[in-house]
Amino acid sequence: MAEPSKKRKGSSSTAAAAAHRRHGPSEAPTTPIHPSLSSPRSSTLFSSDDQRLRYLSQFSSRIILDPKYLDVDFFNDETFDCYQVFQNSGLVDFMSLKLPHYPELVKVFYCNLKIQDDIISSEVHGIPMIIDQSLFFSLTHLPSQGAPFEGTIVDVWKFDYSSHDARRMVCNDQAEMTSRLLAGSLTFDNRIMHYIIVRILLPRSSNLA
Numbered sequence: 001m002a003e004p005s006k007k008r009k010g011s012s013s014t015a016a017a018a019a020h021r022r023h024g025p026s027e028a029p030t031t032p033i034h035p036s037l038s039s040p041r042s043s044t045l046f047s048s049d050d051q052r053l054r055y056l057s058q059f060s061s062r063i064i065l066d067p068k069y070l071d072v073d074f075f076n077d078e079t080f081d082c083y084q085v086f087q088n089s090g091l092v093d094f095m096s097l098k099l100p101h102y103p104e105l106v107k108v109f110y111c112n113l114k115i116q117d118d119i120i121s122s123e124v125h126g127i128p129m130i131i132d133q134s135l136f137f138s139l140t141h142l143p144s145q146g147a148p149f150e151g152t153i154v155d156v157w158k159f160d161y162s163s164h165d166a167r168r169m170v171c172n173d174q175a176e177m178t179s180r181l182l183a184g185s186l187t188f189d190n191r192i193m194h195y196i197i198v199r200i201l202l203p204r205s206s207n208l209a
Contacts, residue, residue: 047126064103070095082193093141
């Protein structure tokens, strides 16, 4: 029983030796260099090797969602109650921003991002950026404070509150008052509001909203 095993081992060694003579000694596989890190431009994106390696391992393959914006002219010509809600909330300027964006620089910005004491700091092209609340407001026109909510209904109208009536206010006449509220059950105006929220304010990378 031992002899055939030795023959097989010898045959394998012979085959390996023949392959070695034909092709030469094998070389260790090399690690490919990521294209974005081998270009001359990449040398200016980062100020240290640690930044470059972090970008490669955690951010280079991420997808930046295309920006979406609100067509203010369309809403000015139409009558939607939800548009008035966004105006009262101070969100229209932010949602209607339409400016060029640069996905690579966005990824580098988030790669180097740090938040400490409510101050955002990052670095791109070796240029440090500090964003505090006042600068964030001047860039986005978003209010830094909203309406406080403790998870309970306000005293003014909590005794008159009805979950069924609240659903009926936002749903169409054909909607079933089930435990799960679907976008297809909403009235047209509230569906517009839902669409704006999940497409502009809180966008998703998939169609699940």
